[in-house]
Amino acid sequence: VIAVPAKTSGLPNERRERLDALFRTDPLLEQLQGELLEWGPGMAVVRATIQVAHTNFLGGGHGGILFSLGDIAMSFASNGYGRQAVATQIDISYHRAVQPGDLVVATATEINRSRRFGHHGVELVVGNRLVASATGTTYRTDEWHFGADQWSEEWRAKH
Template identity: 35%
Template sequence: MTPENRARRCADVMWAKDAASKALGMQIDDIGPGRAVLSMPVAAQHLNGHGICHGGLIFSLADSAFAFACNSYNRVCVAQHNSITYLAPGQSGDRLIATAQEVTRQGRSGIYDVAVTTEDGRRIAEFRGASREVSGVHFEEDT
């Protein structure tokens, strides 16, 4: 199995159970070893009291992209620490795009950066996630 096929299969297995990301309107746009791109439209139900996209939903999009990137090797990974810096507001009608990229993987730990942008490239947030491998795989592979 190629690394690209492994990453896709891991994403398919996770996506089938990911009710939260689906409920927020997210979709997987690209996936590969150590990387993932997810997007989400900003709709009326995503707006906070200031009339802009709620920061928790921006965090959720970045966190989901991080999750698909760090789980792309067929090893079950969870977050051990995440942080986000908000740079600009998401507006109603925007399509937010979270691009996750592996920075490093050492032993059972990994570091991933996620840039959240709009379709026209406006930077909304920067997220950094630290992952930890736990026991288990997403699917059994032929050896």
């Protein structure tokens, strides 16, 4: 899949390309046979098709798979500024069951961001049906992807 970056809010093109390459090496997304569809600072969209191996003992899609897709989307959204961020908390609600063959799309959107914390909303849908929703918090470290010297002082001060 070719990346279709979102509005990047001035994200330097070379850094966007490097972040895109980094995000596409996510081992769990690869293991889930998922795809990164779109991302930008503060937002990301990923998708994966529920496989039989993703089911629980009842035969439906395991909630852990939906949680993981939401977590991955939130990770790309929160790291999309170039500053390294890690999840500290995620709450998820499951609204509908998913089945093998369902294509789940997870969209993470930044709700608020401060110097240290980011807050995100995540919606997971199959077609036009909401199957799960989540909110999460990320801790924004002082570390920058590829080193702080790769990001302008102005960019670092804003993000």
